[in-house]
Amino acid sequence: MxxxxxxxxxxxxxxxxxxxxGGLRDVFRHRYLLSLLxxxxxxxxxxxxxxxxxxxxxxxxxxxxxxxxxxxLVFGIVRRVPNFxxxxxxxxxxxxxxxxxxxxxxxxxxxxxxxxxKIYLPREMFPxxxxxxxxxxxxPGLVILFGAAVLTGWYFEWVMIPAALxxxxxxxxxxxxxxxxxxxxxxxxxxxxxxxxxxxMLTFWSCPMIYSFDRISDLFFADPDLRWAGELYLANPLAxxxxxxxxxxxxxxxxxxxxxxxxxxxxxxxxxxxxxxxxAVSVLLVFVAQKVFTRLEPSFAEQL
Amino acid sequence: xxxxxxxxxxxxxxxxxHAKTLRRMVTQVAHRKPLKGSYYxxxxxxxxxxxxxxxxxxxxxxxxxxxxxxxxxxVMRPDSGSVRVAGRIAGLLEVxxxxxxxxxxxxxxxxNAAILGMSQAEIDGKMEAIVDFAQIGxxxxxxxxxxxxGMFMRLGFAVSVHADCEVFLVDEGLAxxxxxxxxxxxxxxxxxxxxxxxxxxxxxxxxQVAKMCDRALVLDQxxxxxxxxxxxxxKYLAGEYDEDIEGDDF
Numbered sequence: 001m002x003x004x005x006x007x008x009x010x011x012x013x014x015x016x017x018x019x020x021x022g023g024l025r026d027v028f029r030h031r032y033l034l035s036l037l038x039x040x041x042x043x044x045x046x047x048x049x050x051x052x053x054x055x056x057x058x059x060x061x062x063x064x065x066x067x068x069x070x071x072x073l074v075f076g077i078v079r080r081v082p083n084f085x086x087x088x089x090x091x092x093x094x095x096x097x098x099x100x101x102x103x104x105x106x107x108x109x110x111x112x113x114x115x116x117x118k119i120y121l122p123r124e125m126f127p128x129x130x131x132x133x134x135x136x137x138x139x140p141g142l143v144i145l146f147g148a149a150v151l152t153g154w155y156f157e158w159v160m161i162p163a164a165l166x167x168x169x170x171x172x173x174x175x176x177x178x179x180x181x182x183x184x185x186x187x188x189x190x191x192x193x194x195x196x197x198x199x200x201m202l203t204f205w206s207c208p209m210i211y212s213f214d215r216i217s218d219l220f221f222a223d224p225d226l227r228w229a230g231e232l233y234l235a236n237p238l239a240x241x242x243x244x245x246x247x248x249x250x251x252x253x254x255x256x257x258x259x260x261x262x263x264x265x266x267x268x269x270x271x272x273x274x275x276x277x278x279x280a281v282s283v284l285l286v287f288v289a290q291k292v293f294t295r296l297e298p299s300f301a302e303q304l
Numbered sequence: 305x306x307x308x309x310x311x312x313x314x315x316x317x318x319x320x321x322h323a324k325t326l327r328r329m330v331t332q333v334a335h336r337k338p339l340k341g342s343y344y345x346x347x348x349x350x351x352x353x354x355x356x357x358x359x360x361x362x363x364x365x366x367x368x369x370x371x372x373x374x375x376x377x378x379v380m381r382p383d384s385g386s387v388r389v390a391g392r393i394a395g396l397l398e399v400x401x402x403x404x405x406x407x408x409x410x411x412x413x414x415x416n417a418a419i420l421g422m423s424q425a426e427i428d429g430k431m432e433a434i435v436d437f438a439q440i441g442x443x444x445x446x447x448x449x450x451x452x453x454g455m456f457m458r459l460g461f462a463v464s465v466h467a468d469c470e471v472f473l474v475d476e477g478l479a480x481x482x483x484x485x486x487x488x489x490x491x492x493x494x495x496x497x498x499x500x501x502x503x504x505x506x507x508x509x510x511x512q513v514a515k516m517c518d519r520a521l522v523l524d525q526x527x528x529x530x531x532x533x534x535x536x537x538x539k540y541l542a543g544e545y546d547e548d549i550e551g552d553d554f
Binding site: 013014015016017018019020030032033036037040043044047048114115116117118119120121298299301302 | 307310318374376377378379380381386387388389390391393402404406407411414415418419420423424470
């Protein structure tokens with residue numbers, strides 16, 4: 001370490017090409033900067049508000065109330081899905097982790113164009129920071145989920161740990177892959193952020209959150225001719241991740257309840273195997289996305 | 305002496321997209337006009353800089369100065385040829401690019417210094433010197449959006465000059481703050497140079513280059529037109545260059 005009064009005499013390092021990114025590994029080397037970027041985003045979010053971080057609980061609570069009242073009570077789903085409240089909240093945690101990551105990562109490079117155009121940093125830094133910020137932002141949702149589950153008779157089983165971790169890992173890897181990919185594409189054509197908005201809208205309906213998997217099972221898995229549609233549904237990382245979270249937080253609250261019709265407590269067949277396969281594919285996608293990013297990144301500064 | 309910057313046969317071409325929307329593309333094609341155009345921002349530029357030299361990069365607007373600076377800093381890559389630099393690069397490139405208005409001066413120092421590649425320990429060690437240099441004093445824990453524009457620029461400058469580097473880039477950013485602060489900036493940059501850092505200064509200002517640089521490069525429409533003393537550069541640019549308008553930054 002040096003101080004300003006006695007600066008280190010310059011070394012004589014080797015000549016190197018500046019701006020040669022080392023990809024995600026380089027981001028890890030800059031983890032101090034990464035932590036500052038994440039802290040900045042988290043801190044700035046509720047700056048200037050009197051209630052501060054408390055606001056982060058309001059949004060998921062209101063969202064939950066709307067789903068519960070309109071979809072649960074008005075549409076009458078509560079009769080079809082036991083402990084519907086926890087069923088949605090478990091889904092919401094994963095769905096919003098993903099949509100927030102996807103949306104903010106896609107815009108992350110453009111948002112930081114002032115930096116991208118002036119100073120060389122590993123540009124993967126920006127989507128990675130978005131992912132981490134989103135991960136921090138789901139904490140209130142998780143607290144609400146845990147509280148709701150405990151209030152409705154949740155108990156601890158060992159299986160919840162791998163289930164919840166696998167669900168979280170899938171979204172993290174898949175979110176990283178699509179975040180990297182779209183953040184780079186969006187620099188070239190802003191149309192991609194519109195595509196992301198539409199995909200985000202679809203995400204919401206593509207998971208067993210406001211309806212139960214029981215319905216999908218009846219529709220697609222009962223009929224051998226429609227099985228392909230069921231398999232397609234289960235190829236969605238979001239759907240699997242949501243069900244893994246439901247396995248961890250929702251199933252314990254309903255599985256041993258004699259008043260519950262157990263046929264309504266249905267999750268995807270071979271949930272863990274599917275989860276592991278999807279995680280492996282998602283990790284592979286991260287490598288592919290990194291390749292694309294590395295290809296597009298050298299001309300970011302001139303495109304912005 | 306070791307080589308600090310080596311630029312070999314570097315060219316950089318920019319593409320201009322004439323039609324950005326599908327509708328415009330269709331009309332362009334219908335009128336048999338091209339969809340894209342391109343021009344050379346840099347055309348076969350080569351030079352070498354020794355460690356510890358101070359170079360003034362000059363030329364008119366649009367001559368390719370900023371592009372060359374961006375290639376040296378690694379923000380852009382050349383289309384052909386190679387740019388190589390020895391050691392860490394820091395500099396005054398649009399002072400305060402990484403500042404966030406809602407963070408305090410102190411938080412912004414951490415953020416900006418980390419962007420310039422400093423570690424937490426390094427920043428902790430230099431914090432006092434940076435705050436001192438910026439003359440921010442008791443406002444250091446105030447949010448930056450309440451700063452005057454002078455304070456904002458001083459803070460940005462203070463962080464940049466405290467970055468540990470071998471190559472220091474200055475993009476016409478010298479004219480910050482009031483006259484005393486400008487003098488302080490120039491002194492500090494000279495000090496960085498005296499300590500053996502390579503200085504790469506982009507400027508319109510012949511007096512400034514003559515004062516601070518031992519060598520000047522002049523770019524003319526993307527080509528290296530002159531590589532010589534600041535005097536030569538001023539002679540080359542004289543006639544077309546009106547010193548009286550831009551000559552009084554110091």
